Amino acid sequence: MIPQSVYDIASSVLLIAGALLSLAAGIGLLRFPDALSRMHAATKPQIFGLILVLAAIALDQHTVGTIASLLVVLVFQMLTAPISAHMIGRAGYRNGDLRRDQLVVDELDEAVARAAGELAETVESDDADIDVTDLPVGSADALAVEMDRVEGVGDHSTADGDGPVERDSEGLPRQAGDDRRGGSDGL
Amino acid sequence: MIVVEYVVGALFAFAGLASVIRIVRGPSILDRMIASDMLLTTLICVLAADMVFSGHTRTIPVIIVLALSAVFGSITVARYVSRQDPS
Numbered sequence: 001m002i003p004q005s006v007y008d009i010a011s012s013v014l015l016i017a018g019a020l021l022s023l024a025a026g027i028g029l030l031r032f033p034d035a036l037s038r039m040h041a042a043t044k045p046q047i048f049g050l051i052l053v054l055a056a057i058a059l060d061q062h063t064v065g066t067i068a069s070l071l072v073v074l075v076f077q078m079l080t081a082p083i084s085a086h087m088i089g090r091a092g093y094r095n096g097d098l099r100r101d102q103l104v105v106d107e108l109d110e111a112v113a114r115a116a117g118e119l120a121e122t123v124e125s126d127d128a129d130i131d132v133t134d135l136p137v138g139s140a141d142a143l144a145v146e147m148d149r150v151e152g153v154g155d156h157s158t159a160d161g162d163g164p165v166e167r168d169s170e171g172l173p174r175q176a177g178d179d180r181r182g183g184s185d186g187l
Numbered sequence: 188m189i190v191v192e193y194v195v196g197a198l199f200a201f202a203g204l205a206s207v208i209r210i211v212r213g214p215s216i217l218d219r220m221i222a223s224d225m226l227l228t229t230l231i232c233v234l235a236a237d238m239v240f241s242g243h244t245r246t247i248p249v250i251i252v253l254a255l256s257a258v259f260g261s262i263t264v265a266r267y268v269s270r271q272d273p274s
Contacts, residue, residue: 026205084261
């Protein structure tokens with residue numbers, strides 16, 4: 001049987017290691033320049049420091065019930081700490097809360113630029129022929145198309161040029177002075 | 188063992204103090220949120236160290252609840268801060 005003093009020494013070492021990790025995180029929190037690098041410093045003791053300190057408890061009071069409870073703590077912390085770090089990091093990146101001159105490589109920037117380019121292409125190509133029946137009823141896109149159509153009724157000179165052909169069958173008012181439309185009406 | 192208590196106490200006290208300073212000074216709300224997360228982690232570690240030094244396990248439920256509920260504050264603040272529309 002291992003004497004209790006060995007457990008005490010081992011748990012003391014683990015506690016000091018965990019406390020040193022917290023100290024390093026505190027220094028990083030004070031000294032680092034932007035939110036993302038501060039987060040990098042602060043998330044180290046969230047998992048590893050906690051593992052060390054919980055191992056110290058498990059060595060000090062080594063019963064099955066205590067160790068099971070500590071495992072629950074560790075599992076929950078390991079499940080939730082990446083979520084909160086991810087959310088905070090994403091919010092920090094989107095708000096520009098980082099110093100770009102200190103980045104070696106920014107892979108997310110390329111991805112964002114590519115996505116923005118694709119979005120612009122999609123908007124340009126789909127702008128001409130949007131079918132209202134494809135859009136969800138009451139959505140912002142459907143309302144925008146509807147607004148375009150209503151404005152087009154009032155504006156006679158430009159309403160017919162850029163709209164889909166179905167507008168004719170909806171019984172929109174036709175103008176005698178519209179030469180393009182007038183030619184087909186006469187037949 | 189008493190020396191270890193003082194050393195660990197001083198280190199955790201510095202970590203908590205640094206967190207509080209960053210909460211007070213931090214230029215953006217994200218810095219404050221990161222620092223308050225760090226303060227919560229320090230609190231969990233201090234409770235655990237107290238259990239080791241005093242030889243009891245009474246605060247394990249407190250630690251479980253803290254580890255469970257720590258995530259909500261960060262997620263709420265992050266969703267409040269980030270812009271949803273790139274405009």
